[in-house]
Amino acid sequence: MHGVPADAVAKSLGLTTPELKAFEQSGTPPRTLDFVPVAPLLKLSAPRLENLLRGWHPPAVDLTLWRELRQLTSHRDGLSVHCYLVWDEVTREAALFDTGLEPDLVLNAITENDLTLRQIFVTHSHFDHIDGLEVIRARHPRAHLHTSAASALPQHRNKPNDFLQLGSLRITNRETPGHAEDGATYIVGNFPEDAARVALVGDALFAGSIGGMGGGGDAARAKIREQILSLPSDTLLCPGHGPLTTVAEEKEHNPFFG
Ligand SMILES: [Zn+2]
Known part of the structure; x- marks a missing residue:
């Protein structure tokens, strides 16, 4: 949505472009990744992204x-x-x-x-x-x-x-x-x-x-x-x-x- 080329995203994650494509489809990265470098590229907050990837979930609503x-x-x-x-x-x-x-x-x-x-x-x-x-x-x-x-x-x-x-x-x-x-x-x-x-x-x-x-x-x-x-x-x-x-x-x- 911000027009960032897939290979730039892949590179910032240390992946090849096909590995990124596979990750996008499966939701499972091929290995443990450091997501911090990709956050500014995608205009995301790095600490919040990390928190989300560590399993943040909103509290259940009654x-x-x-x-x-x-x-x-x-x-x-x-x-x-x-x-x-x-x-x-x-x-x-x-x-x-x-x-x-x-x-x-x-x-x-x-x-x-x-x-x-x-x-x-x-x-x-x-x-x-x-x-x-x-x-x-x-x-x-x-x-x-x-x-x-x-x-x-x-x-x-x-x-x-x-x-x-x-x-x-x-x-x-x-x-x-x-x-x-x-x-x-x-x-x-x-x-x-x-x-x-x-x-x-x-x-x-x-x-x-x-x-x-x-x-x-x-x-x-x-x-x-x-x-x-x-x-x-x-x-x-x-x-x-x-x-x-x-x-x-x-x-x-x-x-x-x-
Ligand atoms: Zn819709």
Whole structure:
């Protein structure tokens, strides 16, 4: 994403270019590597990168604090992706954030919790996030579809900082392009018992990482800083892949923001 040639990265790690390619594919280096020299080349914080490679992981999040939030993880062909269902406990009105790859997971969660699906929010239009859209919309044709202003999907494009009421919950949006041109982040607040607000970030930000992109890394990082890391530090971050995290954890540990 910063246009650094693969052979320069390989050299800084003491690898050949084919060894680097194999490492990128397998995730396992051919031998113990010193990653410190590669950090500045990739514009990463060296101490944070080392910490991550030593096995840093955000502390597990106790989701029982957010009783009206479910993380649904679907799988296909070795790929796994999260989507999220949020609802108001009293009115049972629900909002779905992305669909994942197995729409039955979503449909069953709606039935089991006796919910009415009112809104569907799309964080970005990569297939693993919207693959279930057709099936879910066929079963819930009255649910409104919300997408980034930049989305090619036809309906209900977000207006910046629009807000929407779902029972007592409030949902707002922020544009977070980078990993995807139509990347959007949704923020849900006003949970009962003062549980912190929740940000559904799609693939813009992951625990200790960010979503891959072809170029424009600096602009995307600035957007994430501005639109996501500026949220209150206890905000729960719900990404499309990998563990849940918080604004505080990412501000302190994410090597892309050192
Ligand atoms: Zn994606």
